[in-house]
Amino acid sequence: MNHLLKKGGSLSGRERNCAFLNLDGQRFATVSGVSGFDFADDARSLALVDWDGDGRMDLWSSNRTAPRVRFLQNVLPETGSWIQFALESDQMIDPVGARIELTLGNGNKLLRSLRIGEGFLGQSSRVLHFGLADEEIRQIRVRWPDGEWQEMALVAPGQRYLLTRGKAQPVALSGQRVEMPEQGGALEGAPENRSRWIRMPFAIPMPPLVAARADGQKVVLPPVNGSPFLINLWDPECEDCAVELQDWKAGRSRLPKNLQLAALLANPEVTLEGGKKFVEALGLPFPWGKLEEDSAFLLAKFLQEIFQTQDSFPAPASFLVNGKGELVSFAIGKLTVDDIVSEVAAIPQNAETTLGRLQRIYGQKGIWLAPVERQNLYFVPQILVEQGKVSLAAAYVRSAWSHLSRHRQIDRLLVMIGQSYFKAGNIAQAVNFYLNALNQGSQDPVVMNNVAWELATNQEPKIRNGDLALKWASKAVEVTKGRQAGFFDTLAAAYAEKGRFQDALEAISRGLEIANATQNLKSKASLLSSQKLYSQRLHHYGQ
Secondary structure, three states: OHHHHHOOOOOOOOOOOOOEEEEOOOEEEEOHHHHOOOOOOOEEEEEEEOOOOOOOOEEEEEEOOOOOEEEEOOOOOOOOEEEEEEEEOOOOOOOOOOEEEEEEOOOOEEEEEOOOOOOOOOOOOOOEEEEEEOOOEEEEEEEOOOOOEEEEOOOOOOOEEEEEOOOOOOEEEOOOOOOOOOOOOOOOOOOOOOOOOEEEEEEEEOOOEEEEEOOOOEEEEOOOOOOOEEEEEEOOOOHHHHHHHHHHHHOHHHOOOOOEEEEEEOOOOOOHHHHHHHHHHHOOOOOEEEEOHHHHHHHHHHHHHHHOOOOOOOOOEEEEEOOOOEEEEEEEOOOOHHHHHHHHHOOOOOOOOHHHHHHHHHOOOOOOOOOOOOOOOOHHHHHHHHOOOHHHHHHHHHHOHHHHOOOOOHHHHHHHHHHHHHHOOOHHHHHHHHHHHHHOOOOOHHHHHHHHHHHHHOOOOOOOOHHHHHHHHHHHHHHOOOOOHHHHHHHHHHHHHOOOHHHHHHHHHHHHHHHHHHOOHHHHHHHHHHHHHHHHHHHHHOO
16 A cells, blocks of 8 residues: 555555435435536545535645645535534533534434544544524534533524533624635745755665766765755756756855755666766866766655655655754755755754754744654665675664664564675674674574574684673474574583583583484584593593
8 A cells, every 4th residue: 555655556446536415314315416526536534614604614625646735616506504613611621522412493412422533534624513404493502522511691693602611502603705716827936035944853864876877886875974964866867957957067156065966867777978978068166976776766765765655756855864864854856055055044053852853943832742753774785685785784774773772673674684794704793793693682593503503603802702602502402392403512612612611512412413313424423523622621631
């Protein structure tokens, strides 16, 4: 389902909205077309409100696809008489749950309850509306949330009233009619001077991007050197890209002095030589290169996961990173020099809390119930490992640890990186990531055994650690319930590293019993070799 939505799809298959008319409580008839409600909006929620105060209920709908919100004004010429009530309690914070009961002249009763929430992401008006046809009102009663009933004085229809707990006389509310736009009129557009940047609500380490410079050398961006960095993606076939870069060239003297910039060719079909011709034709003074396809894929995935965008985005696109390597904001589309200057100036010089960042970006008003401080970034190092960029994955794990550490599969990721380092012969890094995986809850006995073996036998003194070797070798034997002969070889090596050769020989004996019982000749040979070695050391050093 999430995959479908990220592709810009619709859960309902873009079905048109439906409206049904209640026929005297016996059956329903579809009036979708004649009501004007059958838009292909992929609607999610409806909110009822007398928006213009004329006694006819209007409607707002929120939608999955554009337009994200739609207003439908009720212009039926004949609706009969009506009455509306707002509720107020002087004894409770909010009278949610209160019920109004109207008894009509024909003996029928109409009920309305004050509720919160109307479907998905919707809230109807708190003013309760009653359609009366042409019936008179004989009684008005309110049952408050604590169960107490209160009878109200009768009032005339065609008006909105306030019902207050403990006061029998309703108070007329004289509301002004809202001036409505002409039929089909659109909501007021966003101001032209609005920021083109999309700002990150909390600090997220930018994924490492690999690019080929003009001389063919590979570089990893962004650098983490204390200065802000702007990554711009361009395409020679994009007219806006040329206009944007020429504007930056003309105004480069106004760009912040501490800002570093890299303009990257993002079209995989254009060669580095083709990009060079574009750059030289424009006379661009900025460092440039070509973004690797693997990095372009990772960047698109990054935006898709965080912002639920589609899996690709057009050039030009710009990414502003602070001096710590964290993405501050990004923009899809053309930017001016003024846009860059103002956004760089807004980067805080000192560390700020997530709440402080939210208040700076969105303003001081309102209360944040629980500001989100972490993003699921597991996919970034996972993709890097799959692409064979193990060192970049490891570096990203370190920089994004606050986001990654609570992921339920973080131990698996650390094991993946450790395995890649082992295959590459980088034992020290492999052991480091394996140990972190174990400390994060990994119960993989093979990992425990491999770590313990390296900690007990590695030729590099900085890697050996007898205490940790014994801890994880013992744990591996425990997890496998002593059924793996080879694990006793590792346990013996851990004892030997600590100089406990008698314990090492006892572990060897247990391993040989299992190897003989399971006819594990390979483990038996290794255990016998270790037994000879530890016997010699026991005889030489004593216990």
